[in-house]
Amino acid sequence: MVPAAIQLLTGATLFAKNLCRPILAPGMTDRQVRQLAKVMVLVLTIGALFLATHSSATLVSLLLLGYAGVAQLFPGVVLGLFSKRVTTSGVLAGLATGITIVTFLMLTGRDPYRGLNEGFIALCFNFAVTGVVSLLTPGRVAGSDETLTALAPSPPENGVRLA
Numbered sequence: 548m549v550p551a552a553i554q555l556l557t558g559a560t561l562f563a564k565n566l567c568r569p570i571l572a573p574g575m576t577d578r579q580v581r582q583l584a585k586v587m588v589l590v591l592t593i594g595a596l597f598l599a600t601h602s603s604a605t606l607v608s609l610l611l612l613g614y615a616g617v618a619q620l621f622p623g624v625v626l627g628l629f630s631k632r633v634t635t636s637g638v639l640a641g642l643a644t645g646i647t648i649v650t651f652l653m654l655t656g657r658d659p660y661r662g663l664n665e666g667f668i669a670l671c672f673n674f675a676v677t678g679v680v681s682l683l684t685p686g687r688v689a690g691s692d693e694t695l696t697a698l699a700p701s702p703p704e705n706g707v708r709l710a
Contacts, residue, residue: 555595559587612653615666619645622674626681633681641677645669 563584568575575583598609622645623638651657652665660668 551595555588555591556584558591559584562587608653611666612649615649615653615664615669616646618666618670619649619673621670622677626674626677630681632686633677634684634686636684637677637679637681640680641673641675644676645673648672 563580567583568580572579619642622641623633626633627638646669648669649665652660652668657665659665
């Protein structure tokens with residue numbers, strides 16, 4: 548029960564702080580955010596209880612969808628670590644493609660598609676889109692070099708350094 552409680556508290560707090568406050572009600576005080584989070588814990592608990600009693604297969608499907616969605620972060624992380632050419636646009640396009648494919652295949656009941664898990668199929672598309680879009684967009688290295696050059700101290704005049 549502890550993991551479920553943590554998920555409920557986290558979900559409610561994220562909704563109140565990161566969705567409701569900045570988008571729906573920017574003038575909310577911390578006290579109002581705290582009260583909304585408490586109400587959302589109750590709403591999420593009732594929703595989870597309803598889903599658990601009416602369709603346990605739905606919970607398993609949501610869990611699998613969540614894992615397949617989180618797996619879509621893998622190409623961006625791996626390519627970002629091992630390639631200087633990967634761009635933010637490429638990673639975002641790949642992520643959007645992967646999550647869209649996972650969701651489409653799962654919601655249309657085409658999992659597994661020709662014997663392959665929808666998460667794996669989406670991961671392959673994600674890698675491909677990330678690579679292609681990164682090759683077609685300007686690299687991020689040039690922009691960061693200009694920023695670093697602008698922040699670097701200017702060289703001393705006549706080779707004399709004042710300390």
